[in-house]
Amino acid sequence: MSDHYETLGVSRDASAADIKKAYRKLARELHPDVNPGREDDFKAVSLAYDVLSDDSKRRNYDLGGGDNGQAGAGAGFGGFSDLFETFFGGGAGGGRPQPASRTRRGKDALVALRVDLRTAAFGGTAEVEVVTADVCGTCDGEGAREGTQVRTCTLCDGHGSVQQMTRTLLGQMVTNQTCPQCGGYGTVIEDPCQSCHGDGRVRAEETITVKVPAGVRDGNRIQLSGRGEVGPGGGPRGDLYLEVIVEDHAVFTRDGSDLRCTLTIPMTAAALGATIPLETFDGEQGVEVRAGAQTGDTIRLKGLGAQQLRRDGRGDIFVTLAVETPTALTAEQRDLLEQLAEARDETAPTGSAGETRHGPFSRLRERLAGR
Ligand SMILES: [Zn+2]
Ligand SMILES: [Zn+2]
Numbered sequence: 001m002s003d004h005y006e007t008l009g010v011s012r013d014a015s016a017a018d019i020k021k022a023y024r025k026l027a028r029e030l031h032p033d034v035n036p037g038r039e040d041d042f043k044a045v046s047l048a049y050d051v052l053s054d055d056s057k058r059r060n061y062d063l064g065g066g067d068n069g070q071a072g073a074g075a076g077f078g079g080f081s082d083l084f085e086t087f088f089g090g091g092a093g094g095g096r097p098q099p100a101s102r103t104r105r106g107k108d109a110l111v112a113l114r115v116d117l118r119t120a121a122f123g124g125t126a127e128v129e130v131v132t133a134d135v136c137g138t139c140d141g142e143g144a145r146e147g148t149q150v151r152t153c154t155l156c157d158g159h160g161s162v163q164q165m166t167r168t169l170l171g172q173m174v175t176n177q178t179c180p181q182c183g184g185y186g187t188v189i190e191d192p193c194q195s196c197h198g199d200g201r202v203r204a205e206e207t208i209t210v211k212v213p214a215g216v217r218d219g220n221r222i223q224l225s226g227r228g229e230v231g232p233g234g235g236p237r238g239d240l241y242l243e244v245i246v247e248d249h250a251v252f253t254r255d256g257s258d259l260r261c262t263l264t265i266p267m268t269a270a271a272l273g274a275t276i277p278l279e280t281f282d283g284e285q286g287v288e289v290r291a292g293a294q295t296g297d298t299i300r301l302k303g304l305g306a307q308q309l310r311r312d313g314r315g316d317i318f319v320t321l322a323v324e325t326p327t328a329l330t331a332e333q334r335d336l337l338e339q340l341a342e343a344r345d346e347t348a349p350t351g352s353a354g355e356t357r358h359g360p361f362s363r364l365r366e367r368l369a370g371r
Helices: 004-008 016-030 039-052 055-062 079-088 117-122 267-272 331-343 360-368
Strands: 109-115 124-135 150-152 161-168 171-178 187-189 201-212 221-224 240-246 253-255 258-266 274-280 283-289 298-301 317-324
Touching (some): 004 016, 039 055, 109 117, 109 201, 117 124, 117 253, 258 267, 258 274
Parallel strands (some): 258 317
Antiparallel strands (some): 150 187, 161 171, 274 283, 298 317
């Protein structure tokens, strides 16, 4: 059997307060609501606390006897099932309802997680600030002012309910009603903690660093178990959900696992053909622009897109060309263009209404006409 002091992670001369503090911390972490599958550890911690929190049991244990807390549990405290109820409510029910626990699991929280496109596409870490509820450090979640105790309710004797006997035609009936003095908790906080007003928790701001899986998109949720709010009475934490919001990128937009961008190129490059450098997430790449390229032409850079979520493989980058008409011509440049227009028989230009002259259909027509 493991050593109770080791189980709680305290020294052999730990004070009663330290033991209680260590127990509450471990019980929160190991509570079956938070950590199913660690019930045995939870029980070991509860047993250790049962022994070490009771002066006579602790003395006995220190002397090497009575290792099992349940052996001497008859007087005062009823073993760790009672302990469980004291802190977390529930347990075996009899005819009479159990008192409500002041300690409850914290709520789940949903927070927006802003990530840049690179992190969303390829994974990484992101930080998020959350406003949450944490255990009150002053009362350690108990709700009573320092140096005072949570008392057993005198009206219901800790049951949380009062029984009423009513005479009816069918005989006597017993009804249970929520105790008006303690509100059903079975305990009364006579002098609430100044820091948390008896709630056992305080508002806290936390910066959480999150691992972002590659390929996440807007609206994806990341669940962080046990990172939500601490519950009332210092109860176990709920879960934290982070909803991904991918920030806009200066160059690329996301289209599933593909990335799209517009590349503006000079008219001469479009006419003559060129290799245009483009900075991608994989470093600089050369975009091959064919001679006679048009605005709207799309060039695919295979496999340079975003990572697929939870799968191997990447999308592509689609580069859409925008041909830039030269402006602010010098006299010499103007002269050259005029010469070009003359050579191309475009001095009295005509346009073509409707479909773009170089749209996909006209290009097909040109090919069929053998031009
Ligand atoms: Zn407090
Ligand atoms: Zn009561």
